Amino acid sequence: MKNQNGNKWWRQAALIAAVLVVYIYAVQATQINLEEPLKPRRQENLIGLIRELAHPDLFAFENETRSTNISIRMPCPEEIKGSQVTAEGRVATLAPNCATTTQDLLQLSGEGFKPNGRIVVFWHPVGSTSVRRLTDTKADAEGKFVTQFTMPDIRETADPQRIEIVEVIDRRIIGLSDTSNEALQKIVETVLMALLASTFGTLLAIPLSFIAARNLMESIKVPLAATMLAIILTPVLAGGGWILVSRLTTPLVNTDSGVLLSIKDSFLTFGFVGNFIYVLLFFLFLLLLPLLAALVGLIVAVVLGNRYGQEAMMRMSDGTARGVTAVLTFLGSAILFLLIALFISWLNVLGVSQFLPETTTGRVQMLLLPAGVVGAVGAILSLRRDPKRPFAIGFIIYTLTRGIFNAIRSIEPIMMAFVFVVWVGLGPFAGIMALTLHSLADLGKLFSEEVENIAEGPLEAITATGANFVQQISYAVIPQIFRQYIAYIFYRWDINVRMSTIIGFVGGGGIGFVLQRNINQTLYTKASVMVIAIAIVVGVLDYLSAQIRDRII
Amino acid sequence: MLRVKNLTKVYEDGTVALDNVSFEVPDGQFVAIIGLSGSGKSTLLRCINRLIEPTSGEIWWNDVKLSHISGEELRRARRKIGMIFQHFNLVDRSSVLTNVLSGRLGYVNPIASILKRFPPEDIERAYANLERVGIRDKAHNRADELSGGQRQRVGIARALMQEPELILADEPVASLDPALAHSIMRHLQQINQEDNITVLCSLHFLDLVQQYSTRAIALNKGQLVFDGRPEEIDDERFAEIYGREAERIG
Secondary structure: OHHHHHHHHHHHHHHHHHHHHHHHHHHHHOOOOOOHHHOHHHHHHHHHHHHHHOOOOOEEEEEEEEEEEEEEEOOOOOOOOOEEEEEOOEEEEEEOOEOOOOOOEEEEEEEOOOOOOEEEEEEEOOOOOOOEEEEEEEOOOOOOEEEEEEOOOOOOOOOOEEEEEEEEEEEEEEEEOHHHHHHHHHHHHHHHHHHHHHHHHHHHHHHHHHHOOHHHHOOOOEEHHHHHHHHHHHHHHHHHHHHHHHHHHHHHHOOOOOHHHHOHHHHHOOHHHHHHHHHHHHHHHHHHHHHHHHHHHHHHHHHHHHHHHHHHHHHOOHHHHHHHHHHHHHHHHHHHHHHHHHHHHHHOHHHHHHHOOOOHHHHHHHHHHHHHHHHHHHHHHHHOOOOOOEEOHHHHHHHHHHHHHHHHHOOOHHHHHHHHHHHHOOOHHHHHHHHHHHHHHHHHHHHHHHHHOOOHHHHHHHHHOOOOHHHHHHHHHHHHHHHHHHHHHHHHHHHHHHHHHHHHHHOOOOHHHHHHHHHHOOOHHHHHHHHHHHHHHHHHHHHHHHHHHHHHO | OEEEEEEEEEOOOOOEEEEEEEEEEOOOOEEEEEOOOOOOHHHHHHHHOOOOOOOEEEEEEOOEEHHHOOHHHHHHHHOOEEEEOOOOOOOOOOEHHHHHHHHHOOOOOHHHHHOOOOOHHHHHHHHHHHHHOOOHHHOOOEHHHOOHHHHHHHHHHHHHHOOOOEEEEEOOOOOOOHHHHHHHHHHHHHHHHHOOOEEEEEOOOHHHHHHHOOEEEEEEOOEEEEEEOHHHOOHHHHHHHHOHHHHHHO
8 A cells, every 4th residue: 555655656756757847848949038039129129010010001091281391501501500480380490400411410499389299301302303201200288399300311502402391280081091991802802712612612521421421331331242343333434424524525615725715705794793604614614514424424333333233243142243253353453453553653652653654554554463463362352251241331431531531631721722822823712722622621520520410310210211322311311410511611611711811821812912911011000900800800700600500500 | 921030139349139039920910029128129120121230140021031132122122111219210300291201212213302302192192191190280390399199100100101011110109108109009000900011019018018919029138038929928928038026026
């Protein structure tokens, strides 16, 4: 007993010591430095920055001003004097009233100016239409001021030159500043970017979420031969569908001679609606139709493989079934290996393509033997199992889909945006694509977890009626998850607005792009406006999405 | 005719839910399955329509080897086997009518059904079946607005939509009060006698077994311990099925 306690004491002490060491090292590793922030230069910079940020360039002002002119000589005559002017009760004194070098200090004082008013001193150099700002100051409560300055430049003339003392008598807001207008325009762009990304992400995530839900997929089991038949048919039918349809649509969307491109201008005469239709048609022909053809090919392959493969299996004697399964497994695993290997070599993962021939045919020839070996191994493994026993293909698809979702989710959207900027150029379109991809993976995971949380009873009951997979989803699953999905879409929109501000930093468009530019150009009063705009929109969306979620669920 | 041969189910955690169970059910029987909670009644019923995968053994429905089919063939077999559940298993957020119509999913055109389109004769049949169980007026209510007894009637109507040859009822009255229990059991009896549908029904209460069933099968720890007429279950048999402990309490 005593021994045990002693043991415990040492363990705790060792644990505390270990934790302490981690913290002590962390201070060094993170370069915590208390001297630097104490330096006066740093503090001045900080105060300057914070003051600028605290002074956002929100409004456009109109100043009502009053001028008092006093003259200056350059260079100084032999006898140096001061000069004084009086105008409507205001007295301004300049001493000395001349400058020979840019080092000569001049003192300007005044009385009878607007109490507490802002005063800016300008010089009108002879022979120049522009004015030079010399200094600015503020009158005290009695309307007096004293300020000192040097001339930035010496223009020697015989006649005296004019110095203008400008008082701001009144200052009125006449509307939003250009910065605010830009912020407004860009924040709308950002919100719309997030909206499109959330919509596209949702549309893609919904069907995928069902095949990433364990409770739906686990029960999908078909004989191995049927699975392999589907794998063999997929590249032929899906690939064939893609190639066939894209051959047909290429003449329409070709960037050199595309029919659609040549009539783009007539679309654009209808303004943004015309542009929408143009983009829609382009998307339809370029991607959607070939993709649909590939999808139909995939479905046909799966249905054919599933239905006929399965029925054939059941009719065959055990020996025949085993043989057919082995042959199909040989072909199926060889084809799968070949496709994956070709993809890896095309991607040049870890630089593998330097060991492979240049052309695709060369690569296929080289990979045939390994594919044969993989196929043979697959076939031998397939012989070890009962050919009529269902094979849990559903679980494999579930695991793969979930894995892909998690992999995509773990890639920073900023990295995705960077990749898409390279592909589609700077601007919000790249941002939309990056956010769509991230939303797809994120929503796919959230949605599929929602599917996994449904009450199993209704699903069991619908399955028992003989409903197929799609019917099970539409009758037992969708009624149970519909509201949660809607809530998640709004939640994702909210997140996407926040993310799109970050994505702008790498050129993904939206307000982040402007914010980054302002920061780089040290225009902090403008940057401040962008920050305020983001804060307002994020706050409002956060509130709205919480409200909508509360109301729906 | 339902034939169960050497059926065994071992769950992944090692629990033996069914241990070499064999029996035959000629068409038209009303078979009660009795036994303690956890004796394997639900597992047996779910193995028959393959909501649970048997570990070994065979199940035949006429000349279809239910235990070994999959995919399309399994769906075609399932649509002839109606199922009724203890917790009704209705889709709460859908209407009563939709719940009943979902019994037709094994028959209708899959694409039309996804768009919630059913042939007019199916809709008529749905109303007729709701009429038969006495809740036609609830057709357009949401399923979760109904009381327990009404919900189980929806469950029966859904099973009837399948035009079943066999009905599996998994403790259909265990969540209902005694009065409702008798009304639900009478519906099942009527279906069994009028439509000549074979019924396999797991039950807890012996008086229900003796009142409604024509045959009783008892399971204890996954093994078949009794197969005979319900009235043969005397005190001695009861003790064998439920254990000595239960005898004193009951």
